[in-house]
Amino acid sequence: MIFEAKDLKIYYKTKKGFVKAVDNISLSVEKGQTVGLVGESGCGKSTFGQGILRILPPSTFYSGSLKIENQELLGIPESSMRKIRGKKIGMIFQDPMTSLNPVMRIEKLFYETLRTHEPEITEEEARKRTAKVLEKVGIEPERMREYSFQFSGGMRQRVMIALTLVLNPLLVIADEPTTSLDVIVQAQIMNLLNELRKEYDMSMILITHDLGVVAEMADKICVMYAGHIVEEALSEDLYYRPKHPYTELLLKSIPNTNINDLELKYIPGSPPDLLNPPIGCRFAPRCPYKKEICEKKVPPTVKVDKTKVKCWLYSEVEQ
Amino acid sequence: MILILLIMIFFILRIIPGDPVLAILGGKAPVEVIEAKRHELGLDKPIIIQFFDYLGDVAKGDFGVSTLTSRPVWSEIKDRFPATLELTIFSFILALIIGIFWGAEAAWRKDKAIDISARVYSIFIYAVPVFWLGLMLQLLFGIYLRWLPVGGRLSPRVSLDIKTGLFLLDSLISWNWEAFWDVLKHLLLPGVTLGLVISSIFLRMVRNNTVLMLSKDFVKAAKARGLKPKVVLYGHALRNAFVPIFTIMGMQFALLLAGAILTETTFSWPGIGSYLVLKIKYRDFPAIQGTIIFFAIFVVIISIVIDIVNALVDPRVRY
Amino acid sequence: MRKKFISERLGEFISDLFGTGTGWLTFIGAMILIFYIVLAIFSPQIAPYNPTERVGRSLTAPNDQFIFGTDNLGRDVLSRVIYGARIALMIAFIAVAIAAGVGVPLGLISGFLGGPLDRVLTLIMDAIYSFPGLILAIAIAAVLGPGVINIAISIAVVYTPTYFKVIRNQVSSVKSELYVEAAKALGAKNREILMKYIFPNVLPSIVVVLSMNLADAIMTEAGLSFLGLGIAPPTPDWGFDLSNGQRFVLSKAWWGLLFPGIAIITVVLGFSMFSEGLNELINPTIRERR
Numbered sequence: 054m055i056f057e058a059k060d061l062k063i064y065y066k067t068k069k070g071f072v073k074a075v076d077n078i079s080l081s082v083e084k085g086q087t088v089g090l091v092g093e094s095g096c097g098k099s100t101f102g103q104g105i106l107r108i109l110p111p112s113t114f115y116s117g118s119l120k121i122e123n124q125e126l127l128g129i130p131e132s133s134m135r136k137i138r139g140k141k142i143g144m145i146f147q148d149p150m151t152s153l154n155p156v157m158r159i160e161k162l163f164y165e166t167l168r169t170h171e172p173e174i175t176e177e178e179a180r181k182r183t184a185k186v187l188e189k190v191g192i193e194p195e196r197m198r199e200y201s202f203q204f205s206g207g208m209r210q211r212v213m214i215a216l217t218l219v220l221n222p223l224l225v226i227a228d229e230p231t232t233s234l235d236v237i238v239q240a241q242i243m244n245l246l247n248e249l250r251k252e253y254d255m256s257m258i259l260i261t262h263d264l265g266v267v268a269e270m271a272d273k274i275c276v277m278y279a280g281h282i283v284e285e286a287l288s289e290d291l292y293y294r295p296k297h298p299y300t301e302l303l304l305k306s307i308p309n310t311n312i313n314d315l316e317l318k319y320i321p322g323s324p325p326d327l328l329n330p331p332i333g334c335r336f337a338p339r340c341p342y343k344k345e346i347c348e349k350k351v352p353p354t355v356k357v358d359k360t361k362v363k364c365w366l367y368s369e370v371e372q
Numbered sequence: 373m374i375l376i377l378l379i380m381i382f383f384i385l386r387i388i389p390g391d392p393v394l395a396i397l398g399g400k401a402p403v404e405v406i407e408a409k410r411h412e413l414g415l416d417k418p419i420i421i422q423f424f425d426y427l428g429d430v431a432k433g434d435f436g437v438s439t440l441t442s443r444p445v446w447s448e449i450k451d452r453f454p455a456t457l458e459l460t461i462f463s464f465i466l467a468l469i470i471g472i473f474w475g476a477e478a479a480w481r482k483d484k485a486i487d488i489s490a491r492v493y494s495i496f497i498y499a500v501p502v503f504w505l506g507l508m509l510q511l512l513f514g515i516y517l518r519w520l521p522v523g524g525r526l527s528p529r530v531s532l533d534i535k536t537g538l539f540l541l542d543s544l545i546s547w548n549w550e551a552f553w554d555v556l557k558h559l560l561l562p563g564v565t566l567g568l569v570i571s572s573i574f575l576r577m578v579r580n581n582t583v584l585m586l587s588k589d590f591v592k593a594a595k596a597r598g599l600k601p602k603v604v605l606y607g608h609a610l611r612n613a614f615v616p617i618f619t620i621m622g623m624q625f626a627l628l629l630a631g632a633i634l635t636e637t638t639f640s641w642p643g644i645g646s647y648l649v650l651k652i653k654y655r656d657f658p659a660i661q662g663t664i665i666f667f668a669i670f671v672v673i674i675s676i677v678i679d680i681v682n683a684l685v686d687p688r689v690r691y
Numbered sequence: 692m693r694k695k696f697i698s699e700r701l702g703e704f705i706s707d708l709f710g711t712g713t714g715w716l717t718f719i720g721a722m723i724l725i726f727y728i729v730l731a732i733f734s735p736q737i738a739p740y741n742p743t744e745r746v747g748r749s750l751t752a753p754n755d756q757f758i759f760g761t762d763n764l765g766r767d768v769l770s771r772v773i774y775g776a777r778i779a780l781m782i783a784f785i786a787v788a789i790a791a792g793v794g795v796p797l798g799l800i801s802g803f804l805g806g807p808l809d810r811v812l813t814l815i816m817d818a819i820y821s822f823p824g825l826i827l828a829i830a831i832a833a834v835l836g837p838g839v840i841n842i843a844i845s846i847a848v849v850y851t852p853t854y855f856k857v858i859r860n861q862v863s864s865v866k867s868e869l870y871v872e873a874a875k876a877l878g879a880k881n882r883e884i885l886m887k888y889i890f891p892n893v894l895p896s897i898v899v900v901l902s903m904n905l906a907d908a909i910m911t912e913a914g915l916s917f918l919g920l921g922i923a924p925p926t927p928d929w930g931f932d933l934s935n936g937q938r939f940v941l942s943k944a945w946w947g948l949l950f951p952g953i954a955i956i957t958v959v960l961g962f963s964m965f966s967e968g969l970n971e972l973i974n975p976t977i978r979e980r981r
Contacts, residue, residue, distance in 0.1 A: 108595045138598035146596070151589040154608050156615070156687055165607070166597045200687050216597070499959035501910060503917050504952035507936040515943055522940065622821070630825030634914055638936070648826075649918050652833040664830055668822060675821075 055256045056082040056142075056224050061117035063097075063104040071114065072327045074100040076280035079354075080258075082224065087250060087257040089271030089288070091264055091303075095324055097280040098260045099147075102228045106138050107131075122223060140170045143222035147229040149209035153201035159212060160197040163219055170220055182219055189252075190215045190245060207238035211245065218253065225257045231266060239266070246270065264307060268292065276300050279325050279335040281351075286360035296362040298340045334365065342366060445662035449644060453666075454537025455525060456643030459562055460632050462540075464625075466567030471574025476610050478575075479582035480601070490579055497572035502631045506565040506638035513561060520561050523640035530554045562639040566631050573624060574617075581613035588612075618682040622675045629667060717968025723961030731776040738770035743925040750944045760946035763938050768946055772954050774927040779958065782843050782922075783908040787901060789847035794854025795897060801855070802862025803889070813859070820852035824907075825914055832915050837923040846911050850904050857900055861893045902966030906959045913955050929955050 063075035074097040082088050090098045103109050105119060105126070119126040121141055126134070146152040154162060163183040167174050184194035190211040201209055210230065217225060227246065231239040247270055250257055261267055267274060267288075274291045276284040276299065284297040295301045302320045322339035325331050331338065337347040344365055352365045441448070478490035514522035525539060526532060532551040535542050540559065543552035585591060586609045594608045633645030640646070644663055651659040683689045730737060739758075740746045745765035746757075753760040759768035801809045819827065831845035866889065915921040916930025924931060929951040939947035 103592075103596075106596050108592055135598045135600065138596055140598060144593070144596040146589060146593050148589055152593040154590045154594065154612070156611055156685075157608075165599065165603065169597070169599050169603070202688060213593075220597075495963065496956075496960070499906070499910075499956045499963060501913055501917075501930075501933070501952065501955050503914070503936070504933055504948070504955065507933065507940060507948050508952070510940050511943070511945055511948065515940055626821065626823035630823045630914075633825060633829070634917065637918060648829065649920075652829065653919065660830070660833065664826065667826055671821065671823065 054081050055084045055122060056258075057118070057120045058101075058105070059118040059120075061101070061104075061119060062115065063100055063109070064114040065100075065110070066112040066114060067328070070328055073280055073330055074327055075104060076330070077117070078277070078280070078282045080275055080282065080285070082256050082258060084256055085250075085254045086272045087255075087259055087270050089267035089274040090258055090260045090277055091262060091267055091274060092277035093262055093324065095327075096277045097327075098262075098277050099228055101277075102144065102226045102258065102260050105226060106142060106144055107134050108138075136170070139166060139217075139222065140220050141222055142224045142226065143217035143220060145210075145213055145217050145225065145227040145230045148233045149206055149213055150233065152213060153209060155200065155202055158198055158200055162216060163197070166216060167219065183215075186215045186219045187212075189218070189249065206234055207241060210234060210238075210242055214242075214245065214249070218249065221253065223256060225255055226260065227257060228260045229262070230259075232261070232263070243270065264303065276303070279330065280327060281335055281363060282354075282361075283336065283363045284360060285362075290358070290360055294358075294360075296357055296360050296367065297336075297364050298342050298366070299336050302341075334363075441656075445659045448647065448659065449663060449666050451537075452642055452644045452647045455641060456632055456636065456645055458538045458540060458559065459566065459635065459641060459643060460628050462559055462563035463566035463570060463632075463635075464628060466563060467571035467574050470567070470571040471578050472610070475575045475578025476582055476605055478579045479586060479609070479613075480605050482583055482586075487579070490575055494572040494576040494579075497568060500569065501634075502565060502569045503634045503638045505569065506562065506635055509561050509565055510639070521558050522561075523558075525555065525558050525642060526551070527554050527558075562635050562641050565638070566628070566635045569631055570624065570628055573627070577617050577620070578610075578613060581616060582609050585609040585613045615682075615686045618678060618685060621678045622671075625674050625678070626671055629671070715968075716964045717972060720961050720963070720965030720968055723957060724965060727776050727780060727958050727961065730773055731780045734774045734777055738767075738773040740767040740770040742766060742770040742774040742927040750939075750942055750947070752944075753946050759950045760944070762932065762947050763935055763942075763944075768932075768950055771927040771932060772929070772950050775929040775932065775951060775954060776958070778839070778922055778926060778928045779909050779912060779955075782839055782846070782912045783905050785840070785843035786846035786908045786912075787850065787904045789843060790850040790904065791854050791897065791901060793847070794851040795858050797851075798855040798858030799862055799890070799893075802859035803866060805863075809859070812855070816852040816855045819848070820856065824849040825911060828911055828915060829918065829920060832920040837921065839922065842912060842915060842921055845915070846908050849911065850908070853900060853904070854897070857896050858893055861896060862889050865889050865892055899966055899970045902962055902969055906962035906966065909955065909958055909962070 058078065058080045061075060061078050061080075062073070064071040064073050076097075078101070080088065080090075080101075090101065092098050100109065104113070104115065107115075107126070115127050117127065121137065126137065153159075157165075160180065160183055163186075164176065164179045167179045167182065180197075183197055187194050187197060192208060192211055192215070196204075201212065204212060214230075230246065231242050234242060243266060246257075246259075249255060250270070257270075259267055259271055271288050273285065273287050275282045276291070276297065278299050284291070284295070284300050286294075286296070291300065292304065295304055299320075302318075306318045306320060320339055325335050325338070331348065333346070333348040333350050334340070334352050337343050340347065347365050350365075352363050353368055354361050354363045355368045356362075357367050474486070474490050478487040481487055510522045513520045521527065530551050532539060532543055532548060532555070533546045535545060539555040540552065543549070543555055582605075586605075588609075591604060591609050594604050599608075629645075632643065633648060635641065636643045636645035637649055644666070648660065648663045651663065743766065746767050747761045747765050749761060749763050749765045751757060751761045757767050757769065759772060762768055762771065797812060801812045828845045828849050831848055832842055835841035835845060912921060913928075913930030913933070916928045917934045919934060921930055922928045932951045933948065936948055939945070
């Protein structure tokens with residue numbers, strides 16, 4: 054197990070109180086495994102991703118355990134955290150148009166990153182490594198002299214990926230890597246990521262709201278809703294035998310071109326306010342299978358076949 | 373642009389109530405002498421002809437002759453300009469240093485003491501008249517503490533070989549340490565006065581822009597790569613924050629000149645600012661005209677220089 | 692029913708005012724301004740002595756008789772500071788009135804009509820705008836000579852382009868908005884369009900610029916007097932009193948410097964705070980209304 058989050062809580066501090074963005078989730082990633090983290094906007098998945106690297110506002114509250122290669126991350130000083138960032142855990146950001154410094158040449162971005170983690174590296178060596186990794190993502194190495202605005206969206210994202218890979222981190226967090234790209238480029242980038250993960254034997258957490266994006270690449274998928282992980286299953290199990298009502302409805306709401314089924318389905322209602330989340334299961338207000346217990350107590354996570362599910366449908370209440 | 377100003381200045385000044393000829397000769401001179409002088413100065417020609425004559429002269433670098441001292445205006449300006457240059461450069465650099473470092477740190481530690489003090493400082497200093505600040509500093513450091521001289525550029529007993537007119541430079545060139553310290557002591561109070569006043573605007577702009585930049589994605593991405601905070605702040609956030617500041621630098625410079633006039637008057641600093649004020653008192657209108665036109669040309673040149681520097685700093689302008 | 696509405700809105704406005712920090716800013720700024728306006732209007736009643744008369748020995752330090760001390764001519768500094776408010780505020784208000792009075796209509800016309808007139812006016816205004824303000828004011832003040840109106844005019848010239856630019860740009864952009872086109876299509880006359888549609892939208896920006904301008908105007912006026920280009924003595928004027936500064940410095944008569952200076956600082960601060968707060972208040976409201 055290369056990465057493990059246990060009972061992780063990440064709360065944002067606001068004037069009105071704590072926003073419980075990530076509330077008690079546990080997730081693990083094995084070496085070479087790709088774990089998909091899916092959920093709608095605001096469910097806490099980006100918070101989770103950025104929380105791992107601790108790049109959230111300084112007033113954020115963390116509790117639980119976060120381990121990379123058995124090293125505990127929660128509670129270590131900022132200076133130690135800086136050594137982890139980029140080197141052990143890398144992150145690919147969502148919007149390539151804004152995640153690269155516009156006034157810095159690409160090669161400088163690489164050089165600066167390499168220099169930070171390997172202070173003895175020479176300019177020559179850095180340039181060689183930059184060229185190599187740029188080739189891997191499909192960019193001519195000569196272009197490293199250019200600025201980010203001279204690249205198109207898709208190319209920029211490749212640069213972003215290269216920048217993350219140049220340090221060869223143990224774990225890569227891809228936070229909605231294709232959301233800002235158009236469909237064709239999306240496919241290209243996903244293919245690229247797929248190839249690279251095999252080549253580098255990368256462990257990856259792929260965060261997205263798009264079930265389609267995650268289908269091909271993920272070994273196992275965690276479905277997140279309102280700060281909780283409601284289902285964790287192997288990809289095939291998730292798509293063909295979804296257990297949690299939310300997953301089921303999510304799958305149903307994917308538009309399909311089956312001529313007999315043209316009605317657009319969606320899940321009525323909206324996600325809960327995370328400042329004052331509901332007492333019981335957070336999906337209960339919108340759940341078609343809701344029981345009385347659902348709105349009173351938070352369901353435990355139980356194992357059904359090979360899937361973990363957080364739902365009262367699968368566990369009996371003690372009377 | 374200059375042409376318009378030239379036209380305006382020329383015609384406005386011609387409407388001065390108060391005959392310069394009489395001012396030179398005194399009211400009691402016989403009529404023929406007055407007329408002769410008027411003819412000598414070319415003041416009896418039709419005003420349009422006077423204007424074109426003047427244009428021609430200016431193109432040749434001839435700003436006319438001072439009606440007060442009978443010396444060519446241009447040579448008087450040439451003599452006094454380096455003093456103003458030295459003062460403005462010193463103040464500008466001081467303002468930049470205060471603005472950049474305090475502003476950047478204030479943005480990094482937003483809403484903490486350093487930030488609040490920065491905001492209070494800029495609002496407050498903006499309301500302080502530069503000449504008042506100068507007088508108070510004179511009082512404190514010149515009279516009560518007796519640390520620094522109250523006016524002038526150089527103590528009378530100190531000798532200096534003047535090459536560029538920039539005394540600091542001249543004293544360094546000739547290894548004249550006694551002169552260097554003396555010049556510095558004289559430059560300190562007026563330079564600090566003007567510098568502080570100008571810094572308020574820089575500080576505000578740097579702080580606000582940097583705060584904006586710090587919330588941008590590429591800063592988060594830089595943090596995620598484990599870059600040190602100083603690098604993130606200065607290399608990424610500040611460098612981008614500075615770009616829009618450049619566009620208003622031109623305006624800043626105009627303010628600097630205006631402040632210089634007041635500062636020179638306060639500290640008996642022999643620059644073109646105090647020169648202008650002196651000439652106005654004596655209604656020496658060739659000199660007044662020449663000086664104002666010189667100011668205009670100077671401002672235009674500086675704007676061009678700033679545009680060039682802007683292109684150097686922001687690569688997006690170049691491509 | 693109507694009466695209720697107005698008082699409701701007023702109530703909302705006041706709670707808005709104090710709900711946020713900027714509300715306090717506006718309030719304090721306004722208090723300072725009212726204080727000085729009162730001082731200016733009622734100077735004869737408030738000031739203990741005649742500011743132009745010699746009432747004591749020269750350069751006496753603050754004491755029971757002369758709370759702010761006396762200047763080099765034996766005049767009471769406190770009285771001079773109080774009366775100074777008159778000149779400062781008067782000139783500032785007149786200057787801004789002229790600047791706005793000229794700049795706004797020109798901006799409206801220029802922005803609305805466009806064409807060669809617009810280009811010429813913009814060129815002239817830009818030239819003035821890019822030139823260091825104080826120097827321009829100095830030049831014009833030198834030409835016109837002392838006197839309240841003259842100084843007001845010299846300051847006004849410096850600020851007219853600001854109004855012109857702001858208004859003209861707003862008019863230009865509003866002009867091409869759909870609802871103006873619609874009005875035109877319905878046959879509205881140019882003047883009607885200008886007054887009913889464009890002007891009300893442009894008004895808030897004017898108000899904010901106005902208050903900022905007043906702050907600047909006071910500073911500029913003080914600067915001009917300091918250089919000897921302002922009001923002729925013996926009229927009490929803060930800038931002029933500071934021009935005696937060197938004399939005070941050498942005699943260690945700090946009171947002659949401190950008090951007029953503080954007066955300038957507080958008035959300018961007052962206007963700045965007021966305009967900052969006003970800016971915050973007016974802009975969100977516009978966004979809501981739109």
